[in-house]
Amino acid sequence: MNYMPKMDRRSFLATSAAAGLMLGFRIPDADATGMQTGMSPQLPADMPMAPEVNAWVAVNPDDTVVIRIARVDMGQGTLTGLAQLVAEELDCDWSKVTWDYPTPGLNLKRKRIWQNYQTAGSQGIRQSQKYVREGGAAARMMLLQAAANEWKVPVAECTVDKGVITHGPSKRTTTYGKVAAAAGKLEVPKEPKLKDPKDWKIAGKPLNRLDTADKIVGKQVYAIDIKLPGMLVAAIKQSPVIGNKIKSFDAAAVEKMPGVKKVVQVGDEAAAVVADTFWHAKSAVEALPVVWEETANDKVSSETIAAMLKEGLSAEKAFVGNKQGDALGELGKAAKKIEAVYAYPYQNHAPMEPMNTTALWSPDKCEVWAPTQNAETALAVAAAASGLPVDKCECYRMSLGGGFGRRASSHDFVQQAVLIAKQMPGTPIKLIWSREEDMTHGRFHPISQCKLTGGLDDQGNLTALHMRLSSQSIVASLIPQLLKDGMDPFVFQGLNPTGPEGQFGYDIPNLLIDHAMRNPHITPGFWRGVNNNQNAIYLECFMDELAHAAGQDPLEFRRKLMAKYPKHLGVLNAVAEKIGWGTKPPEGVFRGIAQHMGYGSYVAAASEVSVSKGGTLKIHRIVAATNCGHAVNPRQIQYQIEGSFVYGLSALLYGECTVADGKIEQENFDTYNVMRMDEMPKVETIIMPSNDFWGGVGEPTIFVAAPSVLNAIFAATGKRIRTFPLKNADLSST
Amino acid sequence: MIKLTINGQVHEVDVEPSTPLLWTIRENVGLTGTKYGCGIAQCGACTVHIDGKAVRSCSVPASSAVGKQITTIEGLAVNGKLHPVQQVWLDKDIPQCGYCQSGMMMAVAALLKQKPHPTDADIDKAITNICRCGTYAQVREGIHAVAKA
Numbered sequence: 001m002n003y004m005p006k007m008d009r010r011s012f013l014a015t016s017a018a019a020g021l022m023l024g025f026r027i028p029d030a031d032a033t034g035m036q037t038g039m040s041p042q043l044p045a046d047m048p049m050a051p052e053v054n055a056w057v058a059v060n061p062d063d064t065v066v067i068r069i070a071r072v073d074m075g076q077g078t079l080t081g082l083a084q085l086v087a088e089e090l091d092c093d094w095s096k097v098t099w100d101y102p103t104p105g106l107n108l109k110r111k112r113i114w115q116n117y118q119t120a121g122s123q124g125i126r127q128s129q130k131y132v133r134e135g136g137a138a139a140r141m142m143l144l145q146a147a148a149n150e151w152k153v154p155v156a157e158c159t160v161d162k163g164v165i166t167h168g169p170s171k172r173t174t175t176y177g178k179v180a181a182a183a184g185k186l187e188v189p190k191e192p193k194l195k196d197p198k199d200w201k202i203a204g205k206p207l208n209r210l211d212t213a214d215k216i217v218g219k220q221v222y223a224i225d226i227k228l229p230g231m232l233v234a235a236i237k238q239s240p241v242i243g244n245k246i247k248s249f250d251a252a253a254v255e256k257m258p259g260v261k262k263v264v265q266v267g268d269e270a271a272a273v274v275a276d277t278f279w280h281a282k283s284a285v286e287a288l289p290v291v292w293e294e295t296a297n298d299k300v301s302s303e304t305i306a307a308m309l310k311e312g313l314s315a316e317k318a319f320v321g322n323k324q325g326d327a328l329g330e331l332g333k334a335a336k337k338i339e340a341v342y343a344y345p346y347q348n349h350a351p352m353e354p355m356n357t358t359a360l361w362s363p364d365k366c367e368v369w370a371p372t373q374n375a376e377t378a379l380a381v382a383a384a385a386s387g388l389p390v391d392k393c394e395c396y397r398m399s400l401g402g403g404f405g406r407r408a409s410s411h412d413f414v415q416q417a418v419l420i421a422k423q424m425p426g427t428p429i430k431l432i433w434s435r436e437e438d439m440t441h442g443r444f445h446p447i448s449q450c451k452l453t454g455g456l457d458d459q460g461n462l463t464a465l466h467m468r469l470s471s472q473s474i475v476a477s478l479i480p481q482l483l484k485d486g487m488d489p490f491v492f493q494g495l496n497p498t499g500p501e502g503q504f505g506y507d508i509p510n511l512l513i514d515h516a517m518r519n520p521h522i523t524p525g526f527w528r529g530v531n532n533n534q535n536a537i538y539l540e541c542f543m544d545e546l547a548h549a550a551g552q553d554p555l556e557f558r559r560k561l562m563a564k565y566p567k568h569l570g571v572l573n574a575v576a577e578k579i580g581w582g583t584k585p586p587e588g589v590f591r592g593i594a595q596h597m598g599y600g601s602y603v604a605a606a607s608e609v610s611v612s613k614g615g616t617l618k619i620h621r622i623v624a625a626t627n628c629g630h631a632v633n634p635r636q637i638q639y640q641i642e643g644s645f646v647y648g649l650s651a652l653l654y655g656e657c658t659v660a661d662g663k664i665e666q667e668n669f670d671t672y673n674v675m676r677m678d679e680m681p682k683v684e685t686i687i688m689p690s691n692d693f694w695g696g697v698g699e700p701t702i703f704v705a706a707p708s709v710l711n712a713i714f715a716a717t718g719k720r721i722r723t724f725p726l727k728n729a730d731l732s733s734t
Numbered sequence: 735m736i737k738l739t740i741n742g743q744v745h746e747v748d749v750e751p752s753t754p755l756l757w758t759i760r761e762n763v764g765l766t767g768t769k770y771g772c773g774i775a776q777c778g779a780c781t782v783h784i785d786g787k788a789v790r791s792c793s794v795p796a797s798s799a800v801g802k803q804i805t806t807i808e809g810l811a812v813n814g815k816l817h818p819v820q821q822v823w824l825d826k827d828i829p830q831c832g833y834c835q836s837g838m839m840m841a842v843a844a845l846l847k848q849k850p851h852p853t854d855a856d857i858d859k860a861i862t863n864i865c866r867c868g869t870y871a872q873v874r875e876g877i878h879a880v881a882k883a
Contacts, residue, residue, distance in 0.1 A: 224769075351866055676862050
């Protein structure tokens with residue numbers, strides 16, 4: 001690169017900091033100056049790095065604004081939303097906004113100036129909004145100060161509109177691009193004042209995403225697409241019984257196959273073939289004879305797991321998540337007692353882009369190019385596998401073909417890529433999982449059962465409720481340090497007595513929600529919505545059961561219990577009104593309703609379905625409401641609601657991974673079906689932010705799609721389906 | 735060595751004739767806009783046009799496309815002008831993660847060539863591509879928008 005201006009120490013630091021930044025579709029090939037040339041789609045690859053104003057904002061001489069994004073966009077629009085928040089406070093020209101993804105290695109070097117990279121739990125915006133807005137506001141103040149300094153006028157006499165700074169008295173103007181380098185030398189103001197959201201002009205607006213252009217012409221480079229000079233491709237075979245170790249493999253049997261370069265063991269549980277192409281590697285690894293150890297897990301099946309969970313439903317010992325009064329005592333005295341047992345299966349995330357990572361290892365350096373929801377974890381995993389200190393490692397953040405929690409739950413694919421690359425020093429290795437490996441070695445939505453017992457008095461009032469969960473703990477498998485005296489607090493998502501994450505929305509005088517933890521060997525993970533998915537089905541379908549047992553309208557029955565929870569009630573009322581609850585639906589159409597709170601947001605749905613005599617379900621329409629506190633981009637929120645319903649209804653209709661001989665049985669989309677266009681209902685969204693908190697939007701609405709549909713199915717058929725998915729249920733009427 | 739005509743250009747590629755067209759396009763020709771999703775013609779992420787018809791390239795051998803016109807997402811725009819489907823996809827901001835959308839747009843473009851004004855039933859029948867982000871509602875609106883334009 002020719003562009004290398006004379007720099008003082010401060011700007012040198014800023015620029016070398018920028019050296020670790022990369023973005024999107026170009027390979028970050030460090031050039032002679034140590035700068036990376038990966039830049040956003042709008043900017044030419046050979047353009048110099050923009051002068052940094054502060055950690056969050058850099059501005060080019062041509063006034064293009066580069067906003068640094070720590071969280072990852074996997075389709076949920078957080079990139080655009082975060083950029084809107086920064087740009088709003090910055091008062092820049094939105095049409096000139098582009099972005100950068102600082103690498104996690106750079107974040108470490110700069111004392112985690114970009115803070116948390118975790119993109120899961122619908123937290124991208126709600127947990128970083130304050131400091132990214134402050135980053136934008138501080139940059140604005142610095143840019144204005146730099147202009148004032150140049151003009152030798154008080155900064156109070158300067159204003160800015162869309163990146164153009166004006167000195168009021170003299171009418172002189174300049175632009176952000178012209179003063180950015182000077183601004184970067186100023187001290188970053190602490191705790192700058194933020195705008196009142198009611199004055200927002202960029203945030204809060206339904207803007208198009210920043211990152212669509214490359215996606216529609218096939219230019220977007222996902223991790224699976226990366227090409228590096230001299231790169232080879234690996235395909236892997238992991239133990240079919242998850243966790244069983246490899247005993248031996250016969251490399252000679254496949255070494256002569258086309259394109260094969262090397263056959264390697266990967267950790268304790270896998271073997272891989274490295275070849276010139278994935279097709280060659282995959283063909284060879286499928287032919288590779290491998291002997292696996294035998295363990296007691298070989299005898300595990302869906303039936304044995306179900307029996308294990310069933311035992312938990314009546315086990316004496318259980319962790320208590322929510323307790324009011326004396327539920328068990330009052331249930332004994334109830335005029336009417338209602339009981340039901342529900343069961344929720346294992347499900348695979350099945351993002352469209354299978355797991356993959358490219359790794360390049362040498363004795364003094366390890367680099368990975370990874371599709372990750374948390375690049376800091378990916379870096380830590382890569383460093384551990386490489387045997388090198390973390391400051392000798394780097395992770396470049398590639399575009400993700402979906403994530404849904406899989407790429408946050410485990411970075412097993414990153415570890416494997418490094419373990420393979422380590423056996424071929426100096427050669428970049430792209431490891432790609434086949435769809436079959438991806439399906440059978442997921443971090444599955446945990447399996448769960450729930451026994452609910454409700455007590456009604458002679459007036460039909462709900463006096464007591466006991467929810468006994470018996471399920472696998474994700475936390476025990478992935479983050480055991482978060483267990484509290486053995487208890488997994490995450491299993492109570494949406495059922496907690498208080499708290500911003502997921503508060504139970506009913507006032508029941510005697511309540512007991514407890515959990516018996518039962519952990520089979522199948523690896524669980526955080527799956528879009530996580531434990532809220534089954535918890536919302538259990539609670540909201542059972543509330544429907546209770547309402548019918550009490551002879552009351554399901555909406556009215558709920559409303560009586562929700563006076564203390566106005567935000568829960570607010571979204572429920574909104575969907576009820578819009579769907580026309582209480583009015584007659586079209587002939588043959590039936591309605592169901594549900595509400596839930598999770599990941600900081602209040603959500604509700606009302607569905608209209610019909611079921612043919614033969615048992616064919618048609619979901620016609622779902623009205624969804626969310627109160628996510630602040631709505632940063634209503635258009636992207638609408639898309640998240642629609643998308644969450646596709647994901648949630650796919651799970652309800654088809655999602656099931658079964659176990660036989662210790663192995664997951666479903667290997668591809670032919671046996672693990674998902675929803676297609678023809679099953680997509682009309683979705684009407686109500687975005688009703690109350691502007692007094694910050695909630696998530698990537699997941700919450702998924703909770704209510706399934707229970708609202710299930711309640712509508714009951715209204716249509718009188719059948720209460722309590723075991724999922726629906727493909728196994730008979731909805732026909734005789 | 736086989737000869738493939740992709741986006742109007744002839745490529746001589748050194749593959750076993752049975753290699754799936756998908757991997758030939760991605761790895762031997764180097765056009766990565768066409769995606770791998772399942773390898774068994776279930777998801778449609780690998781959809782390309784062969785002589786104008788939508789084909790799931792993961793499940794046809796490269797040799798079967800010899801002498802035919804192959805179009806990938808990279809060749810859908812002509813002379814720098816976006817295909818109407820791409821233009822609507824951009825204007826309406828339809829992709830989420832975007833991974834399935836190359837195949838989705840190729841399938842839609844083929845449908846619209848055959849039926850410029852498809853009904854919802856036509857769309858349901860023809861567009862069976864999987865999108866895990868769940869863009870189906872926007873895809874349907876997008877197809878109707880192209881038809882109206």
